[in-house]
Amino acid sequence: MIIAQISDTHIALDTPDADRRLNDFERTIADINTLDPTPDVIFHTGDVVHNGRQDEYAEAVRILAKARAPVYVIPGNKDDRANLRAAFAPRGYLKPGSDFVAYAVEDYPVRLIAVDTLNANSNKGDFCPERARRLIAMTDAETTKPIAVFAHHPPFAVTVGPDRINFETEEIMARLGQALQHCGRVVAVFSGHVHRATEGRVGSIPAIVMPCIATTLRKGDYPASMKTRPIYYVHRFDPDGDFSTEARVV
Numbered sequence: 001m002i003i004a005q006i007s008d009t010h011i012a013l014d015t016p017d018a019d020r021r022l023n024d025f026e027r028t029i030a031d032i033n034t035l036d037p038t039p040d041v042i043f044h045t046g047d048v049v050h051n052g053r054q055d056e057y058a059e060a061v062r063i064l065a066k067a068r069a070p071v072y073v074i075p076g077n078k079d080d081r082a083n084l085r086a087a088f089a090p091r092g093y094l095k096p097g098s099d100f101v102a103y104a105v106e107d108y109p110v111r112l113i114a115v116d117t118l119n120a121n122s123n124k125g126d127f128c129p130e131r132a133r134r135l136i137a138m139t140d141a142e143t144t145k146p147i148a149v150f151a152h153h154p155p156f157a158v159t160v161g162p163d164r165i166n167f168e169t170e171e172i173m174a175r176l177g178q179a180l181q182h183c184g185r186v187v188a189v190f191s192g193h194v195h196r197a198t199e200g201r202v203g204s205i206p207a208i209v210m211p212c213i214a215t216t217l218r219k220g221d222y223p224a225s226m227k228t229r230p231i232y233y234v235h236r237f238d239p240d241g242d243f244s245t246e247a248r249v250v
């Protein structure tokens with residue numbers, strides 16, 4: 001099982017770097033299409049667009065339509081839940097509406113579970129008791145397969161900043177952490193949001209954070225030759241029960 005993770009494309013149509021963001025996204029999908037073997041899925045961990053606008057989602061949908069592998073998305077803080085749902089509803093795994101974007105993909109040896117950490121009033125993450133209830137219900141719905149969880153905001157204290165805690169409160173982050181550990185079968189959590197590569201743990205669960213696809217928004221020190229080259233992650237699942245993660249430079 002191979003998952004290509006992309007994140008934080010921040011598509012915007014009226015910023016000076018709008019063309020760069022579109023181009024970074026397009027080149028990333030084109031590069032994923034060249035991978036051999038082809039990934040089983042592409043998972044976008046949020047901030048698909050920058051202002052939550054329908055015309056921005058139309059661009060994202062146009063670009064993702066070129067992907068050879070099935071694509072799944074979750075919202076980040078810059079996304080609009082209803083507009084994201086409407087844009088991706090034709091793909092079949094989301095229905096139109098404004099409900100939380102929480103779903104499970106059951107077609108693979110690893111179950112893929114999407115978590116919605118969007119807080120409509122803040123860039124920081126939220127995870128209310130209702131979302132915790134749904135996550136636990138989804139993880140408990142099948143009792144044999146390992147689970148990979150996707151959440152925009154990292155569910156652990158991030159030491160590379162700018163914010164150590166990327167949720168409204170530590171208690172909210174702890175609620176997500178408890179829900180993730182509830183079933184004992186979650187083997188990895190994949191996130192974005194901080195625009196910088198880092199990793200941590202939720203109990204014993206490895207938590208991986210990838211940098212942003214939008215090269216103009218990427219944090220961290222890279223050589224000048226890499227400034228215009230997006231980075232995405234390829235996660236390979238080993239039947240022994242772990243993911244190994246490789247960064248791919250476009």
Ligand SMILES: [Fe+2]
Nearest residue numbers: 047076077193
């Ligand atoms: Fe974000």
